[in-house]
Amino acid sequence: MTPDRLDRFARHIVLPEVGAMGQAKLAQSHVVLIGMGGIGSPALQYLAGAGIGRLTLVDDDVVEASNLQRQTVYAQADIGKAKAEAAAAWVQAFDPALEVSAHVLRIKRDNAASLIAGADVVLDGCDNFATRLAVSDACVKAGVPLTSAALGRFQGQVANFAGHREDHACYRCFVGDAFDAEDCDTCADLGVLGAMVGMVGAFGAMAAMRVLLEGVSTLGDPQWGQLHVLDGLKPSLRTMRIARDPECRGCSSRLSGSAGAHP
Ligand SMILES: [Zn+2]
Numbered sequence: 001m002t003p004d005r006l007d008r009f010a011r012h013i014v015l016p017e018v019g020a021m022g023q024a025k026l027a028q029s030h031v032v033l034i035g036m037g038g039i040g041s042p043a044l045q046y047l048a049g050a051g052i053g054r055l056t057l058v059d060d061d062v063v064e065a066s067n068l069q070r071q072t073v074y075a076q077a078d079i080g081k082a083k084a085e086a087a088a089a090w091v092q093a094f095d096p097a098l099e100v101s102a103h104v105l106r107i108k109r110d111n112a113a114s115l116i117a118g119a120d121v122v123l124d125g126c127d128n129f130a131t132r133l134a135v136s137d138a139c140v141k142a143g144v145p146l147t148s149a150a151l152g153r154f155q156g157q158v159a160n161f162a163g164h165r166e167d168h169a170c171y172r173c174f175v176g177d178a179f180d181a182e183d184c185d186t187c188a189d190l191g192v193l194g195a196m197v198g199m200v201g202a203f204g205a206m207a208a209m210r211v212l213l214e215g216v217s218t219l220g221d222p223q224w225g226q227l228h229v230l231d232g233l234k235p236s237l238r239t240m241r242i243a244r245d246p247e248c249r250g251c252s253s254r255l256s257g258s259a260g261a262h263p
Contacts, residue, residue, distance in 0.1 A: 001027070005097070009051050015219075022217035023051065029212045030054040032119040034107055034135055036083040037061070038192060039125030039149050041073040042201030043208070047123075048091050050209060054099040055091060058115055059083040060106040070194035107131055112138030121211040123147045123204055124171075129179030136171035137250045140164050145211045145222065146171060149204030153190055156200035156230035158207050159242065160222040163251040169225040169242045172250030196232045203230065 001009075001024065012018045012026075031052050033040050036059040048055065063071070063078045063086055071083075078086040084102035091100040107115055107126075112134055116122050122144055124135050132148065139146040140163040148171050150157045163170025207228075213220030225242045246252060 005051070008095075012050065017217060017219040018213070019217050022213050022219065025216045026209065026212060027051050027053045029120045030056070030118060031208060031212075032056040032058065032116050032122045034058050034122060034124045034131065035126030036071070036073070036087045037067070037125065037127060038070040038194070038197035039151065039201040039204060040123075041071040041087070042198045043123055043125055043149065043205040044073055044087055044091070045094075046202055046205035047208065048094055048098055050205070051095070052098070052212075055088075056101050056103065056115065056119070057084045057087050057091075058103045058105065058107050059087075060104055070192060070197050072194075072198065107135060109134045109137070113142060116142055116144050119144050121145045121147055121208050123149065123208045125149045125201060125204060129175065133172055133175070133177075133180055133250070136161065136163065140170050140251045147204055147208040147211060149200050149207070151192065151197050151200045154193070154196055154232040156196070156203060156232065157227060158200065158203045158230070159227040160207050160211055160224055162222070162224045165224075167244060168251075169244040170248060170251040173245040173248045174227070174242045176245075177249060193232075199230065199232060203228070 009023045012023050013020050029052050031047055033044055036057055061083050063074045063081050063083055065079055073087050073090045082104040084104050088100045088102035091098055116138055122139055124132055136146055143164040146161040148159050161171050162168040210219055211222045214222055226239050227242055228239050230237050
């Protein structure tokens with residue numbers, strides 16, 4: 001690392017849980033962010049702040065005035081712009097040393113594999129189950145870990161999944177198959193508090209860093225398959241273990257050598 005990079009990340013490097021090795025690993029890492037909304041925005045800001053060397057941003061939406069209350073990466077002048085491109089422009093201004101690419105599209109079964117290829121972790125902060133399941137299945141097939149961060153009103157849910165590994169649950173083991181066709185757009189109907197979704201986004205960024213640092217430094221304990229449930233009102237946090245579903249369509253066939261279980 002050059003002297004200016006050492007200076008930039010000095011507060012990470014002095015942390016024993018990250019250290020110089022950890023910071024070097026973060027700089028070499030590639031994170032794909034799905035959904036550049038209320039979770040993806042603060043997650044991106046902390047991941048970029050952490051010096052993640054390569055960031056891929058996927059979102060098909062455009063910035064609206066009603067997003068600015070929580071989607072912290074955007075400013076007034078971004079209204080009407082594609083979120084992925086506006087967020088990528090923020091990264092380029094924030095730290096030109098980072099490599100960032102924007103994909104203005106909705107991730108689906110037919111394009112997921114190419115979007116996540118080569119990623120060290122995928123952070124999914126999107127707003128619907130159908131996309132989340134497609135992303136999870138693609139991660140299992142590609143052998144890429146998944147950080148899932150989600151919000152329902154004042155309840156946040158964050159977990160790391162290694163569904164590609166033996167005896168590990170995937171996201172589909174957790175939610176099942178009922179939501180493949182469902183496109184729940186809840187923010188507009190139910191409302192969302194900016195600071196609450198910000199907590200979940202920052203939590204997700206830290207969970208993704210734990211994946212990246214596995215085997216490198218002590219922060220690198222991904223706590224695979226443990227769902228952290230954050231109650232923002234109390235506030236309180238509880239953690240539950242997600243059991244692997246032996247019949248899961250997403251991950252059950254990976255041990256038989258098949259390329260994937262989805263028909
Ligand atoms: Zn599964």
